[in-house]
Amino acid sequence: MAHVVTQPCCNDAGCVAVCPVNCIHPTPEERTRGRTEMLYIDPEACIDCGACVDECPVDAIVPPEDLTPEMQPFVDMNAAYYQDNPTPDPMPAVELPKVSAGAGVLRVAIVGSGPSACYLAEALTSHRGLDVEISMIERLPVPGGLVRYGVAPDHSSTKSIAGTFTRMMGRRNIDVYLDVEVGRHLTHEDLLRHHHAVVYANGATGDRALGVPGEDLAGSMSAREFVAWYNGHPDYADLRVDLSCERAVVVGNGNVALDVARVLTSDVSRLLKTDIAAHALEALATSRIREVVVLGRRGAGAAAFSTPELLGLGDLPGVDVTASDIGTGSAEMSALERIRADILTRYAATEPAPGRRRIHLQFLRSPVEVLGNGRVESLRTAVNTLEGATGEFENIETGLVLRSIGFRGMRQPGVPFDEDRGVIPNAAGAAIDPESGDRVPGVYTAGWLKRGPSGVIGSNKVCSAETAAAIVGDFVNGLHTPPVGDRKAFAELVCARHPDYIDLQGWRRIDAFERGEGRSAGRPRVKVVSVGDMVSVARGEPATLGR
Ligand code: NAP
Numbered sequence: 001m002a003h004v005v006t007q008p009c010c011n012d013a014g015c016v017a018v019c020p021v022n023c024i025h026p027t028p029e030e031r032t033r034g035r036t037e038m039l040y041i042d043p044e045a046c047i048d049c050g051a052c053v054d055e056c057p058v059d060a061i062v063p064p065e066d067l068t069p070e071m072q073p074f075v076d077m078n079a080a081y082y083q084d085n086p087t088p089d090p091m092p093a094v095e096l097p098k099v100s101a102g103a104g105v106l107r108v109a110i111v112g113s114g115p116s117a118c119y120l121a122e123a124l125t126s127h128r129g130l131d132v133e134i135s136m137i138e139r140l141p142v143p144g145g146l147v148r149y150g151v152a153p154d155h156s157s158t159k160s161i162a163g164t165f166t167r168m169m170g171r172r173n174i175d176v177y178l179d180v181e182v183g184r185h186l187t188h189e190d191l192l193r194h195h196h197a198v199v200y201a202n203g204a205t206g207d208r209a210l211g212v213p214g215e216d217l218a219g220s221m222s223a224r225e226f227v228a229w230y231n232g233h234p235d236y237a238d239l240r241v242d243l244s245c246e247r248a249v250v251v252g253n254g255n256v257a258l259d260v261a262r263v264l265t266s267d268v269s270r271l272l273k274t275d276i277a278a279h280a281l282e283a284l285a286t287s288r289i290r291e292v293v294v295l296g297r298r299g300a301g302a303a304a305f306s307t308p309e310l311l312g313l314g315d316l317p318g319v320d321v322t323a324s325d326i327g328t329g330s331a332e333m334s335a336l337e338r339i340r341a342d343i344l345t346r347y348a349a350t351e352p353a354p355g356r357r358r359i360h361l362q363f364l365r366s367p368v369e370v371l372g373n374g375r376v377e378s379l380r381t382a383v384n385t386l387e388g389a390t391g392e393f394e395n396i397e398t399g400l401v402l403r404s405i406g407f408r409g410m411r412q413p414g415v416p417f418d419e420d421r422g423v424i425p426n427a428a429g430a431a432i433d434p435e436s437g438d439r440v441p442g443v444y445t446a447g448w449l450k451r452g453p454s455g456v457i458g459s460n461k462v463c464s465a466e467t468a469a470a471i472v473g474d475f476v477n478g479l480h481t482p483p484v485g486d487r488k489a490f491a492e493l494v495c496a497r498h499p500d501y502i503d504l505q506g507w508r509r510i511d512a513f514e515r516g517e518g519r520s521a522g523r524p525r526v527k528v529v530s531v532g533d534m535v536s537v538a539r540g541e542p543a544t545l546g547r
Contacts, residue, residue, distance in 0.1 A: 001064030002046035003053065006074045007308040008060040008157040009038035012119075012458025015052035015061060021045055024052060025081070028462050031089040037306035037456070040081035057161040073311055073339065080335035094465045097473045099129045106132045106475045107483050107490075109195040111182055111412075112202030113138040114145020115457045116447025118165040119464035120201055125171050130472060133487050134174045135195065137186070140234065141179040141502045141534035142510055143169065145203055147457065149233045152259040153274035154266065156524055161457060166511065169504055175487065177494050178502035179535065185498040188414030192442050194490040196480035197471045200415060200424055201464070204407035204448040208422075210251065214370030215403065218242075223250065223260050223404035230263055230284075232277030232527040234534075241280075242375075243287035245399025249379050251367050252404035253296035253303040258313060260402055261292040265319045265357040275518065275525045291358045293396060295379075297366040299327030299386050300344045306456075307340045313359055314347070323347040323361040327386050365394065367401075376401050407453040415443060424449055429467030430474070442480055444471055506538030513537045 005024075016027045016039070023045035026033040041052070041061070053061045062071060108124060110117045113136055124132045142148060147162045169176050182188060191198040207222040209215065219242060228236035248264055250257045263271070268285045276284075296303050300323070303310075313321045326344045333341060344361075352358045365381040366389070372378065376399055383392040408422035416433055418425045424445040425432045431443035446467040447460050455463075474480055485493070494501055510528060517526035528534050533543040 001048065002043040002078075003041050003048060003050070003064065004062050004067060004071065004074050004078050005039050005041055006060050006062055006071055007312055008058040008155065009308070009456075010058045010060070010158060010161055010458040011036075011038055011456045012057065012161075012461045013039065014057060015039065015055045018051045018055045020049060020051065021047050023047075025085070025088060027088070029090055029093040031091045032085055033462070036081070038308060040078045042082050043075075043079050044082070057164045059157045059160065070315065073343075074308070077307065077336060077339055080339055083335040094462060094469055096123065096127045096130075096465070096469045097476050099127070099472065099476055101129070103476065104131065106130060106197070106472070107135075107195040107487070108132060108471060109135045109137060109191040109198045111137050111191070111198070111200050112145055112447070113143035113169075113176070113178075114201070114203055114447065115147060115161075115165075116203070116450075116460040116464050117145065117199075117201040118168060119461045120199060120446050120468055121171075121174055122168050123465045123468035124471070125168075125173055127468070127472065132173055135177060135191075135487075135490055136169065136174060137177045137180050137182060137191075139179075139181045139202075141506070141531055141538060143176065143178060143507055149228055149231045151231075151457075152227075152263060153231065153271065153276035154262060155259075156274060158457065159275070166504075166507070175491065176504040176507070178507060178538075179531070180494060180498055180501045183413045185501075186494065188412070190493065192481075193484045194493065195442075195483050196475060197442050197444055199429075199444040199446055199467060199471070200412050200449050201446040202412075202449060204409040204422065204453045206408040206410045206422065207403065208406045208408050210367060210403055210405060212367055212369050214372065214376075215401075217370050217372050217376050218374065219245075219372065219376030219399050220370050220401040220403070223252070223256050223402045224407055226260060226402050227256065230276055230280035232280070232529045234529055234531045237277070237279060237529050241283055242399065243283055243289055246288055247291045247293065247396070247398045248289050248400040248402065249293045249295055249396055249398045250402045250404050251295045251379075252406070253294065253298075253305055253363075254404060254406070255305050255309050257294050257404040258305050258309045260404060261294050261359045262313065262316060264289050264292045265359055266316060267318050270317065273523060275514075275523060275527055277527055277529055279529070289357075289400070291360060293360045293362050293398070295365050295367065295381065296361070296363045297384060298364065299325075300361070300363050301327070301337075301341075303363070307336065307343070310340065311343055314343070316359075319357045319359060320350055320352040321347045321359045321361070322350045322352055323363070325362065325364040327364050368393065370401055371395070375399070407448065409449040409452070412449075416440060421452060423452055426450055428470050429463075430470045500535065502535065502538045509540060510534055510537045513543070
């Protein structure tokens with residue numbers, strides 16, 4: 001028997017470093033890393049020491065004695081990875097340049113407080129010999145970015161990484177400025193003048209457009225907005241979500257599409273045990289949606305969702321998962337692809353039972369028009385084969401269309417931007433002027449704004465380490481303009497512009513308050529949604545929470 005990595009794997013590879021027998025792969029120094037959905041433990045090499053279990057921030061590693069029959073597919077997936085990849089394919093590791101004594105203090109401003117921002121702060125503050133000061137600047141009164149507002153509420157173990165990030169933010173050389181907006185309270189130039197390096201790590205806050213008629217009809221919205229709504233993002237609390245129809249269609253075949261389908265079909269009693277926003281819980285309690293169609297334009301073999309997430313759909317109580325036009329060919333499959341194809345074949349053979357809710361995975365259909373008189377009534381789709389369009393069309397009756405076709409980074413004031421890709425043009429994290437191809441001194445990026453919206457939380461660790469290496473390399477080579485003021489001067493500037501900003505202590509108060517409310521309600525936390533309430537709680541004042 002051996003330990004097994006299961007569904008919540010965040011892929012940040014902290015476990016790899018503590019494994020005494022190097023039996024967890026792919027490591028950050030292996031080429032397969034960029035192509036895998038999770039990490040896998042080699043059942044032949046694992047010595048069951050359990051070191052990885054303590055290190056895993058999301059409780060994804062299960063010792064043999066705790067394995068349940070439902071976890072067997074993960075036992076198979078861990079073993080299958082080693083059948084497909086019997087020998088590691090090494091690549092050079094990202095290493096931060098050495099810093100000599102007397103190099104002085106490197107001052108870095110990080111815009112954003114999500115996974116890429118936190119992994120970057122982690123990499124810089126952990127680098128031996130580097131004297132660094134970090135100003136972390138977040139527009140909202142709470143940190144966390146995608147961990148708080150993107151991860152699905154029923155993926156609670158994934159969210160536990162937020163605790164690790166909060167502890168890291170408490171390091172002596174990090175100042176956290178919450179409720180502070182660049183472009184409002186501070187300018188890009190303010191940040192540049194007070195730091196050697198300014199890093200934009202504030203994610204992809206826009207959407208890709210479908211580019212089909214009717215996509216802006218009432219009843220059609222992006223999955224990003226819907227996710228932000230159910231996760232209690234203050235900007236989306238008032239989103240009008242009409243759940244009075246019986247069928248919803250989610251366009252796209254990524255993990256976000258599956259998150260949304262799960263939330264829409266889950267029984268409210270299941271969601272009650274999560275930190276889903278109270279307003280979403282209330283709306284879902286009266287939802288009439290019985291079926292969610294998840295629409296993929298290509299065959300199942302090309303779908304972007306990960307196998308653990310696909311498998312997890314089948315465990316939803318009261319929900320049947322069905323599939324049609326899975327279009328998997330007879331081409332040679334790897335052991336992992338075979339496991340995935342078997343799951344899809346099982347779903348395709350499932351007969352939905354009357355009275356149960358249903359998630360239907362419909363492959364080989366492209367959306368061509370959202371139809372309706374003033375609001376969504378149906379979605380017109382083009383029927384495809386694996387080879388291309390057939391010229392046939394099908395209408396799906398629906399009152400709710402959620403476009404889950406990928407997020408998009410947004411232009412940051414004063415910083416170059418690639419409108420086509422929705423990213424800051426960069427070389428290994430260092431911003432590039434797209435006209436001249438020259439480096440933009442002192443400006444960097446990390447995470448989805450750097451590479452586009454791809455990968456799981458832990459994928460940001462390597463991405464941010466690369467940016468950290470670029471910053472430290474430039475510092476060592478004297479390429480930065482020295483800051484005009486020190487840490488105290490920047491704190492004074494923020495205070496002058498926004499005296500009521502919230503610091504880490506304020507977030508800890510909000511965090512404790514939310515957990516306390518959660519304890520009384522038998523939930524992990526009850527999120528404070530309005531910015532006004534967040535500010536009151538952060539100051540230690542009583543919060544009304546809309547009561
Ligand atoms: P994604 O993985 O990039 O998937 C986007 C999907 O949209 C693809 O299936 C794509 O299909 C489809 N699409 C794009 N344009 C389309 C169009 N015009 N018409 C129809 N379909 C279209 O994006 P995501 O789901 O937003 O996820 C973003 C990242 O977050 C991913 O890396 C994901 O793994 C990660 N995430 C992970 C988890 C988790 O681990 N539990 C949860 C949520 C998100 P084509 O392939 O045909 O282009």
